[in-house]
Amino acid sequence: MSARWRLATVGFLMLLLGGGGGCSNEHAFDVGQNPRDPAAGGLMPPVPTRIAATVGNRRVAVSWRLADSSLANRVRSYRVYRKDPVSGEVEFADSSATSPCSVDGLVNGTPAWFSVSAVLDNGLEGVRSRETLATPGLYALAIADGRAVTNSRSVLLDLRGPTGTVAVTLGSAPDLRGSSPIGFASRLAWTLDEGDGEKRVYARFTDVDGNPSEIVDDAIRLDTHAEISDFSFSGSESRAPGEIIVFTLVAGEAGGQAEVEIARGGPRRAMRDDGIAPDLAPADGVYTLAYEAESSQQFLAAEMVGHFRDEAGNEAPERAAPRLLTVHADPPPVALEEPTSPGPREITLRWSRAPEGIPFARYVVYRSESPGVATDPSRRLIQEISSRNQTSCTDTGLQPATSYYYVVELVDPLGFSTPSNEVVGRPMANDPPAAVVLDPPFGVTAREVHLTWSRNFDADFSAYRVIRGERSDVLRDPDRRILITIQSSGTTNHTDTSELTEGTTYRYVVEVVDALGASSASNEVTAVIDDLYPAGVTLSAPDPVGQTTIGLSWTASEERDFQSYRLFRSQSAGVGEDDQLIATITEAERTRWIDQGLQTSQNYYYRIFVRDRGGHTSPSNEIMVTTASAP
Numbered sequence: 001m002s003a004r005w006r007l008a009t010v011g012f013l014m015l016l017l018g019g020g021g022g023c024s025n026e027h028a029f030d031v032g033q034n035p036r037d038p039a040a041g042g043l044m045p046p047v048p049t050r051i052a053a054t055v056g057n058r059r060v061a062v063s064w065r066l067a068d069s070s071l072a073n074r075v076r077s078y079r080v081y082r083k084d085p086v087s088g089e090v091e092f093a094d095s096s097a098t099s100p101c102s103v104d105g106l107v108n109g110t111p112a113w114f115s116v117s118a119v120l121d122n123g124l125e126g127v128r129s130r131e132t133l134a135t136p137g138l139y140a141l142a143i144a145d146g147r148a149v150t151n152s153r154s155v156l157l158d159l160r161g162p163t164g165t166v167a168v169t170l171g172s173a174p175d176l177r178g179s180s181p182i183g184f185a186s187r188l189a190w191t192l193d194e195g196d197g198e199k200r201v202y203a204r205f206t207d208v209d210g211n212p213s214e215i216v217d218d219a220i221r222l223d224t225h226a227e228i229s230d231f232s233f234s235g236s237e238s239r240a241p242g243e244i245i246v247f248t249l250v251a252g253e254a255g256g257q258a259e260v261e262i263a264r265g266g267p268r269r270a271m272r273d274d275g276i277a278p279d280l281a282p283a284d285g286v287y288t289l290a291y292e293a294e295s296s297q298q299f300l301a302a303e304m305v306g307h308f309r310d311e312a313g314n315e316a317p318e319r320a321a322p323r324l325l326t327v328h329a330d331p332p333p334v335a336l337e338e339p340t341s342p343g344p345r346e347i348t349l350r351w352s353r354a355p356e357g358i359p360f361a362r363y364v365v366y367r368s369e370s371p372g373v374a375t376d377p378s379r380r381l382i383q384e385i386s387s388r389n390q391t392s393c394t395d396t397g398l399q400p401a402t403s404y405y406y407v408v409e410l411v412d413p414l415g416f417s418t419p420s421n422e423v424v425g426r427p428m429a430n431d432p433p434a435a436v437v438l439d440p441p442f443g444v445t446a447r448e449v450h451l452t453w454s455r456n457f458d459a460d461f462s463a464y465r466v467i468r469g470e471r472s473d474v475l476r477d478p479d480r481r482i483l484i485t486i487q488s489s490g491t492t493n494h495t496d497t498s499e500l501t502e503g504t505t506y507r508y509v510v511e512v513v514d515a516l517g518a519s520s521a522s523n524e525v526t527a528v529i530d531d532l533y534p535a536g537v538t539l540s541a542p543d544p545v546g547q548t549t550i551g552l553s554w555t556a557s558e559e560r561d562f563q564s565y566r567l568f569r570s571q572s573a574g575v576g577e578d579d580q581l582i583a584t585i586t587e588a589e590r591t592r593w594i595d596q597g598l599q600t601s602q603n604y605y606y607r608i609f610v611r612d613r614g615g616h617t618s619p620s621n622e623i624m625v626t627t628a629s630a631p
Contacts (some may be wrong), residue, residue, distance in 0.1 A: 010221040045126025048116040053134035056214040063100035076121040081112040111135040139213040141203040151312035153192045164208030187473035226314035231306035241295040255311035258287035263302035270455040279357040293327045337424030344400040347425040350392045359412040373407045374419040400430040433512040435520040442525040459517040503531030503614040531614040534559040547600045561613040575607035601629040
């Protein structure tokens, strides 16, 4: 028992025992008044009823009522007491002239019993009320994880209460009018009221003892719409890399993210609303960007596009600037080095690399056979190279020791180009290939001539050409023939069977031809074709036979050096070339003859001789024919 409570009890007992007179208003102690004391009018202090507690963070608000409200004007104050539920010790907590009374400075989670007594205006304190149990604790509410803004009416509420919290009452009215308690959970779904703007949610918790908590609340701004009211850029519509272009986007909302799309489909650059130049004022919903035009981002009459997402996450419809913008500068020229010639028909070109940051599409190599390649309408496109790092090429198929002129153009993605310096190059001269040695012919017959020669080992070997003629200095013979072209350097022989003429002297040369068409001739060799006697033909039985005519026929000669058929006649057996020559036929395919002007009933003997170009003759068989008798 506290000293104060002990003193009050002693005084009250002394009064009952008559140990003293009536208490004045100035009495040093709070004592009960004798109802029979004439000076006090016999009034006892009323006992507060309907004691209730509202719990909060380190405090408990105790409320009460008086059963007889008419006595309220006699009550000077109310005293609130707290009793430890373990030790049972009661102590004065606080006083208040009216209900409720907030007892602060408590320890959260520590329960206590609370009671209230009334003190009259004469200082007399009455009996304490019944006790109510209450435990202070921390109660809190957060909307959407405590964010300041949301773009959705559907949110989650995070609720915090001490262990044992059993219910919570939620609502959008500060006094929670019309709301009913529901079971407590640490996270609950909630739908905000309609309409953009600040939305506030209120919560009152109910603890395990049935006490309500103080009402807590949280606010969030509902924002379901974003828009760009204006987007533009300053200055002229045609700029060069390095110039500053100021973009301005008006969204009417601070805290968002604004971007400029540099040419539709190009990179995006962030804008600011911080009041730093060129931005005029911070957080005014007007976003700006001082953009330095980039060499790597060049374009013609391109659309600039503004994008905006507000703090709540709403995407505004994109907005294009009302004007088109051009950023461009012609690419710098590359430096073309002096050409080199790796071969008789080749020129190799090398040039400097296009700098990083310069828009690059390709290198284009042009060639002309006269100066002024950059403006020559008949110039020839040699190669297009789409790799920035490839800075060389080799032009092939050229004529040795001929001057060629070159430029390399650097082309940007927009199709603009700048030519390099012009250079002139000459392919190196082409040395003729090494000649081979042609061996003397062997195995020469009327039908074939065998040839062999040494091998050529040149790296640019292309072919052997075997040439035949009938005059000295074969290569000058207008009637010379290329018998065969051999493209394998390892094949060093050939057999000539091409229309050989008996008794003819043929001359041979083997030419070596290189890849550029240059050639070298071997030594010349000679082969004499044997002149053989021609094969005789067969004279057939005569058809028809008349009184003065006889029809003759024979097989055809197949001699390559055929010269003629010579037909002889005699009136006795053993026809020879000394007998009467009746026909000379120079066409080998003509194999018939009609002998006319003969006598009737006369025997005639025939033989045909085949003659070749060498003058050799061979006879056929001999036939005897008798002309018909006269009628």
